[in-house]
Amino acid sequence: MAVTKLAEKSKMSDAEWETRCNLAALYRVVHKLKWTDLVYTHLSARVPGEDNHFLINQYGEMFDEVTASSLVKLDLDGNVIGADGEFNFAGFTIHSGCYMARPDVNCAAHLHTTASIAVASQKDGLLPLSQHSLYVLSDVAYHDYEGPAVDLDERESLGRDITEANCILLRNHGSLALGRTIPETFRNMYYMEVSCQIQIAAQSTGAELIMMPDEVVEVTGERKMERFRKNDAGQLEWDAMVRKLDREGSDFRT
Numbered sequence: 001m002a003v004t005k006l007a008e009k010s011k012m013s014d015a016e017w018e019t020r021c022n023l024a025a026l027y028r029v030v031h032k033l034k035w036t037d038l039v040y041t042h043l044s045a046r047v048p049g050e051d052n053h054f055l056i057n058q059y060g061e062m063f064d065e066v067t068a069s070s071l072v073k074l075d076l077d078g079n080v081i082g083a084d085g086e087f088n089f090a091g092f093t094i095h096s097g098c099y100m101a102r103p104d105v106n107c108a109a110h111l112h113t114t115a116s117i118a119v120a121s122q123k124d125g126l127l128p129l130s131q132h133s134l135y136v137l138s139d140v141a142y143h144d145y146e147g148p149a150v151d152l153d154e155r156e157s158l159g160r161d162i163t164e165a166n167c168i169l170l171r172n173h174g175s176l177a178l179g180r181t182i183p184e185t186f187r188n189m190y191y192m193e194v195s196c197q198i199q200i201a202a203q204s205t206g207a208e209l210i211m212m213p214d215e216v217v218e219v220t221g222e223r224k225m226e227r228f229r230k231n232d233a234g235q236l237e238w239d240a241m242v243r244k245l246d247r248e249g250s251d252f253r254t
Helices: 014-032 089-101 116-118 154-161 184-206 214-228 235-247
Strands: 042-048 050-056 070-077 107-111 140-143 167-170 173-177
Touching: 014 042, 014 050, 014 107, 014 184, 014 235, 042 089, 042 140, 050 089, 050 235, 089 107, 089 173, 107 184, 116 167, 116 184, 140 154, 167 184, 173 184, 184 235
Parallel strands: 140 167
Antiparallel strands: 042 050, 042 107, 050 070, 107 173, 167 173
């Protein structure tokens, strides 16, 4: 990775710096949960008060290297704003597509985990096998694989597929979690990933699987989604993860 100039805290708003700190923390949390794929996946956040600007990791950084000042600021045309920085173009395609299609979304997380790819590669997708999946099934959508996301035309098809869902399985590719906030996105990502892990573990036994009844999925899932739609969705879990990073002396805020 080329050496680049770090963004200077003094040249940005307090809201942008806070978002940078939280996004850097999200990278560290994903690293701790072992959901990374070398340097090839990406998490982003919209800059508060700047709807057409978002933050993403520098291409080549491992997730445990990302800090608030190392994040790259982009506009929706792919121009780097402020300090120099390299970025993954496929990441730009996916994340800019999310922000263009969903004005309500302020954070997006894209992963290539073994479990999410395995479930996304199954014709029936995510199944009603676990209590965890009830948090996801009423909010899940699918996006067909179109090759590596280097063609900006894919922003249009992706935008159509994510219109009404925040948990997206990218066929043969991985997962995409969206949220109004970074904590909400983390919560969506967590339940989608764990649901996929449970499904693959259950299928690997070869035993006959018990699907939850449709009425249970519908009623219980809706109750859970009502709680998840609150403005502070995911905050309790997020605060706990940040406290854990702080106890371990993480430098994500630098």
